[in-house]
Amino acid sequence: MRLSSDVTNRLTASGIRLTRQREEVLAVLMQKRDHPTAVEVFIRSKKHMPTISLATVYNCLDALVASGLVKQVNLDRAPTRYCANLLDHSHFFCEECGAVHDIETPVHQPWTLPAGYLVKQAEVTFRGRCPACINKNLSNL
Amino acid sequence: MRLSSDVTNRLTASGIRLTRQREEVLAVLMQKRDHPTAVEVFIRSKKHMPTISLATVYNCLDALVASGLVKQVNLDRAPTRYCANLLDHSHFFCEECGAVHDIETPVHQPWTLPAGYLVKQAEVTFRGRCPACINKNLSNL
DNA sequence: AACGAGATCAAGAATAATTCTAATTAAGTA
DNA sequence: TACTTAATTAGAATTATTCTTGATCTCGTT
Incomplete structure (x- = not known):
């Protein structure tokens, strides 16, 4: 899947490499915007990339959050959910x-x-x- | 410690019994308003009520949140913190x-x-x- | 295209937060 | 006081997240 250059720019601007795993995690978040948890992202990612690990999903989410491409959604005592909507x-x-x-x-x-x-x-x-x-x-x- | 009748009213209005443990948990939250986590509330409560258990602290916090006397503060991937400020x-x-x-x-x-x-x-x-x-x-x- | 340094990944163990279970105790009510 | 139901306790269990270690990949430089 091809991501827009906007995305790659934003990542490199944050000093974060664009890897296949990060691309996959971001693609999952952009595909279905239902604010999945890390585990749900992991399950969806495995369909296209069966070797990806949960720890990597967490690492990728951290990197994407640090770059501002992904936002965390915090709800009462529930696992954190993730969101790729860049608009305010x-x-x-x-x-x-x-x-x-x-x-x-x-x-x-x-x-x-x-x-x-x-x-x-x-x-x-x-x-x-x-x-x-x-x-x-x-x-x- | 004596709690204002406002508090007791609010609890009973929610159909929630006022127990010694709930009183203690609420007192802890009102005493030092630094938004402690459940474990911190547990530690502070034990000073006055050594037999209280962590599960009870969670139960009490749930009851107080349900009655509207306490609010949860959700931060990124951090344990939930609690707040007894009733003002908006x-x-x-x-x-x-x-x-x-x-x-x-x-x-x-x-x-x-x-x-x-x-x-x-x-x-x-x-x-x-x-x-x-x-x-x-x-x-x- | 090969090389080296440093970042990233995978797998699973470890930790930490929260919930559940079952037996005991306390509250509210007749 | 006795009864009925809710609440408490202690500890096990579950779940979310982080950590560790060795292998792999990326990027900038030859």
Whole structure:
């Protein structure tokens, strides 16, 4: 699979080599954007690259996160999930079906923090019920 | 230690019994607001209640979170930390010293989500460097 | 194209966080 | 007080993540 030069540039800019394994892990994340866990990425990667190991998947994810190509999604006491959406966005967690959806951030929020803080990253996570689950329950009445 | 009736009310309103262990765990979280992990809460609780077990600490934290008295703080691939601040606020993680600070949310942001989502909770987490670490580095020059 | 240095990988062991199990104890209620 | 149910304890079990070591690959230089 051919990745855009944007991706390769971003990796090399972070001093990170583009290896077949990292390419594969990134491809998995771009293919199905359902925010898989490391183990799920591992299972999917093995289909095309049967020799890849779980430790390597973790290493690749670390490298991709460090380069800014991948974001981690942290939910309550659940395994970390990963996301290849480069656009500025936040996450919605459906407590009924467990899905995580990307939410395009409409406006860049002007956070007002107390003086003296240097903010490098802001992360917004919503929790509730997704449209599919709300509809499903309505039709059950 | 005597807890305010507000707390007891909130617990019973959630159908959760107020036990000595839950009282102790909550007291620990209110005493030092440094967002400890479950294991840290366990260690601190043992000082006043030597027989408490780690499983109980987890159970108590679950109960307190369910009642809304305690919030979980999720950071990248780190153990979950806990927070007893009832006021609407967000969290700042200092990537230099590892501290987590409560940030009073200045304005309630009017989130605009796509239609059909039911949002029950919104969580904002910042990452960067805290005032103390920025000052420390300046004085090292 | 071959070479060497350093980064990366694979496999499995090790660690750490969290959950589960089963027996005992405590809380709320008649 | 006796009963019923929920909560606690201790330790085993599970799960997520990290570490270790030797083999392999990549890249920049010949």
